[in-house]
Amino acid sequence: MNLSQLLVVASILAPSAVGSASTAPQQRDPARAFAALRQRLDLDLDGRISEAEFNRGRAAFRRLDRDRDGFLTTADFEPRGGAGTQPAPPSAAGGEAGAGRAATPEEAEFFEKRVRPVLANACYSCHADSAKRVKGDLKVDSLQALLLGGASGPAIVPGDPDASPLVVAIRYDDPSFAMPPKQRLDDDAIADLERWVKMGAPWPSAPGMTTSTGATEPSNPDGDASTERPLGREIDIEAGRQFWSFRPVTRTVPPKTEDARWPWSDVDRFLLSAMEARDLAPVADADRRTWLRRVTFDLTGLPPTPEEAAAFEADRAPDAYEQVVDRLLASPAFGERFGRHWLDVARFAESSGKESNVLYPHAWRYRDWVIQSMAADMPFDEFLTKQIAGDLLPAANDDERAWNLIATSYLALGTKSHNERDARKFSLDVADEQIDAISQGMLGVTLACARCHDHKFDPFPTEDYYAVAGILLSTETRYGTLDSAGNNRGSALIELPQGAHVPNGPQMEPTLRQFLTRGKERAEQSLAKARDERMNGGGDQPRPGDVNAVRLRAQRQQVALTSDLLSRFDETGRALPSNRLTMGVVEGKPRDIAVLERGELSKPGSIAPRGIPQVLRTADAAAIRAGSGRLELARWIASPENPLTARVWVNRVWLHLFGTGLVRTPDNFGAGGAAPDHPALLDWLASEFIAKGWSTKALVRELVLTHAYRLDSRRSAQNAAIDPEALLRWRMPERRLEAEAIRDALLVVSGTLQATPPVGSPIGALEGTIRREEIADLVTRERPIRSVYLPSLRGHVVDALDVFDAPDAAFVTGDREETSVATQALFMMNDADVLRYSDAFAARLLALQGDDDARITAGFELAFGRKPVAMEVNAVRAFLADYARTIEPAPSGRASGNDTERRQRPGQRPRNRPGQDTDRPGSERPGSNRPSAGRGGAAPAVAPLTDPRRAAWSAFAQSLFQSAEFRTIG
């Protein structure tokens, strides 16, 4: 908006102030008039317009700011007592003849049948929220909008058709003021609208009714009606506090059990007591190897080694189980495993997702912080506090300061629409995403549902949402990225303290560096050429909107982006100190924001003071006095008094160890979620967890050393008849491993896993968007590292993980899908990487001393953590012989016994083995990646095996990978 336009608006809004009253036929309700102005200019949503926000000249601002308080507020727009020469405006809110009152059923029917369709068909395309451009500032899709009116004042005067501009316009009496512009409505429609205005313009407000924006209440066809609040009823906060998950955690007492010997712990007493009440008895214990495989995968995400299995089986010490658990808890792999669990909850990814999918090259620092914090058993309350407000915490030294800053990346790495042009909408959406992540991830409630309407099930009015949103909008979220094609919303990053012992970043591979440098040079050349052409008058005259101009701008941005990236790495590809950057948050300007009706920026309501949801306010929740309130929010979340935080986390841990949560909707502890199967146990666990200093490791240790965790997976028909899903935990159901564990097991068993974790992430040496297939291939290609360290791009989940249901990180994912589908089978049968791992596994077995039976046994031990039974050995022996007969040795007669001297077909690309890590950016098929198309197409990327023995053993090794047992834990 330029100044002249604004003055027109201002003159309409406050004619006496500007002195051009003649343009305003009617003066308007000051509150509404101001609301219209605020809607455009109140960038920080604090309910008033500062001079900076006004930004249209000091003189104009001064004229409008009549009370000289430095802000434009409603007061500035009140008519001056006695000074106005205008007749008193018809009060929009007080439409006598029934505006604002509920329509009778007959009136509602009339409206829906005769009025709304006319408005919708004839007017909405220019005069509704749904219109692309609202013309004349007038909307006719709500009574409020009609009364508020547009550039020409209120559109209707309820009860008085002749005084209603809308009626005058549709009558077509005045050709300069006739609507709809193209064709007059038919007489019936005009008569209907006149009649409706005369009635007093009753506008039915039945919830669930579609308005022009289509904003109906979400339907919930399968929800239990009894939990849904009756429509129109105010939320009763006090009543809401009585809901189980909002009540304080109680210190429950473990019950006595009839069988006093079975329980080994209080957890067991809770479980057995419930079983006894239903006349169920737990099944027998699992054997040692089954338990070892179970606990090793659960705590580290990796299979036990045959040596570990043998040692444990032989260990008859009374504390043999405890020793295993303590060994696993102490292993760095525990951090990787439970860190990954948290990364699901934290919707961690290294790109923005949505339309542009802009890369977040510094997100890996947060990943590392999560893994290290889990490995170090950082108290969980501290773990959460740092993610919300690490920047506001005192730090003993640069290291702590750096990690505290990195922890706040949590708030910065959610999905974002980087192509959004509206800065206010963007920041509201960022805050919304943060609210969704925090409320579901940490608190197990769906507060984000209250953005547009009071929560349907839970006691969260919209004010609660905007109270939290105010905290986040008083915070500056720094996610990095530079403005470029598809990205209108670049932001700064946070520099890490120079004294901190944090890595500068990953190595930029030489080929990538060349690739980037070449691209930059090419872009610079074409920019220079374009400049020369323009100066020499050659070429076409550039026109505004010219494709060339667009292209050139994109190239300029690309050059800037690439230069910035290259500047943070030296010639050898080593990251420089200038790359010590992190995503995260810093304090912004503290402000309270307005509740937005239906979540729409154009409909600000009353101001919601920053704070926490009312139903969860406890005595010790600190009031927000200064700053954003983020630290108060964090402290409240991590408070022992918070009824949700500890319950939600112990439930998540339970879920990862027992397959299903005690609350089976881990991200929703509200009325729309499931109630706990064992409420007393849940509370006991939560209170113990708090009492033991929020130690995740202590909790895990407690749970995996229970008798319940030791149980076999076998069904008991008798029990199943009573409790088919084993909710009472009378057995340990077999579980499919997560995608990461399956892939990591492939690497471990084939002996190809790189022992040390990589520094950073391949994304760390990139910037911009994933526009080119080659880049996507480059970053998602196979690497012999643990899956948690693979690039984590939204929309480009690594195939090997995607196929086994790894989440795309668009949302908080507390409970992953678990499917068994043909695409997984195809992957295990035919995927080039799986074949390479099979070759490596076979080579490992063939290199062993001893006979083939010993090798077969070793295969089972490596893959399944157990010895084969006789039938299995026989089947494999027969298979090996049979399969070898199908292989025709190479014509030369020279069997390729040497793994490194594979024969290659003419024209075939050299094969990359797992273990090699050569990037080939810009090449047609970079590295050994599974390109996103054409796998199994023209040229196979794996070499054929011509040695019958090697081929047979590789096929056997692969069959172990393919088997159900490989991907499940009993």
Add this chain to the structure above:
Amino acid sequence: MSNDLRQSAQFQPSRRDALRLASSGFGLLALRGLTQARAAQENPLAARAPHHAARAKRVIFLSMAGAPSHVDTFDYKPGLIARDGATLSGYRKGAKLMASPWKFLPRGESGLYLSELFPELGRHADRLCLLRGMHTDVPAHPQATAKMHTGSFQFVRPSLGAWTLYGLGTENQDLPGFVTLNPPSNNAQNYGSAFLPAVYQGLRIGLERNGRQRAGETGVPVDDITNPRQSKAQQRKQLDLVQALNREHARRNSGEDEIDAIIESYELAFRMQAELPSLLDLSNVKQATRDAYGIGKPETDDFGRQCLMARHMAAAGVRFIEVGMGGWDHHRNLRQELPERCRAIDRPIAALLSDLAASGLLDETLVIWGGEFGRTPYAQDADGRDHNNRGFTTWMAGGGVKGGLSYGATDENGIEAVEGRTSIHDWHATILHLMGLDHERLTYNYAGRDFRLTDVHGEVARDIVS
């Protein structure tokens, strides 16, 4: 075959479910839609009974990426001729209307006006149901394409095909239930399953990437569909060992459904390898058929192949088949390039409709044609048209739709949909309705909320249902 499947698909709550319902009351099943419970309980791809009598069993979606100009193809605007060159107010400054350079002719008994650019397709005018009142949210390709495929351009949501497969399962267990041919790259969400189980995602065949790696004469670019080194016999031997191990494992762990599911998945995968490539292999197709589809003629070869593969898959019982054709973004060179595009699809689509009709499949197959939005009736430069999301045309033919019908209309110039306005949500609701699915009841509980393809919108265009 389908009879047996239908029988087995009748919902009979197992004792396990009955118990679950009775004992938990507010348990998972109560929270989740019936479809979800069933899909989780049985083979997720098993054919399931629809909500109401289905008018079509399967969908062939001819997706025209780039947004074809409706006023030059299926939206006859004679007024544009009279107003050719007139300056429009209220739109882009100086926008001048441009009459279609092509004639429209009444075709068939219905006299539906179609552009002369579709001489062959015009023969099927009485089968076409034109939706001339389409509109969508944004005039930008990626967003509108996502909207058209998933109902949302802001969030990653399951695609139309995934929802259909989730709702109905599939008839041929030897084949994937949802196949997409030559989709544009980097658009996985358009055939993805998002939060629906991965089993419902579209199987991608080929990529529209500089013409490389398309589904060709015999090449079958499907992820991991063929083993690079094993023969079928060798692979079968290997699978026999795997299944023996699996059965032994199942025996030791009595009654785990998970193991059964894994055993099944290998058999389907193995069968898919057998049947899918043969469906895509056109080397044995009769010359007359090849000619009918325009296979072998440079202009029509590519799309002709896709249409023929789609027809093969339809006959084989694939539930949802998407066929892609890009290149409709005619900001310039409209007069030269639009006829080329139309020629590329005219004969293949006509052959597809004839072929489906002749084999009796058309009555139970819903063929849908459409781009993500339309183009402006006013010119961009002298020989192009800009994006227009406010009004455009798609069409349907086959199962359950009235043929020879023009439903809805844009204004006199073809800019805004004014009659029979059909949003993408309405369009989705209508497609699901024809498939026997109620868009309001087809829900999936995810992250504590019931999701629908149509969110909280969508109205079935009942007037087009025959």
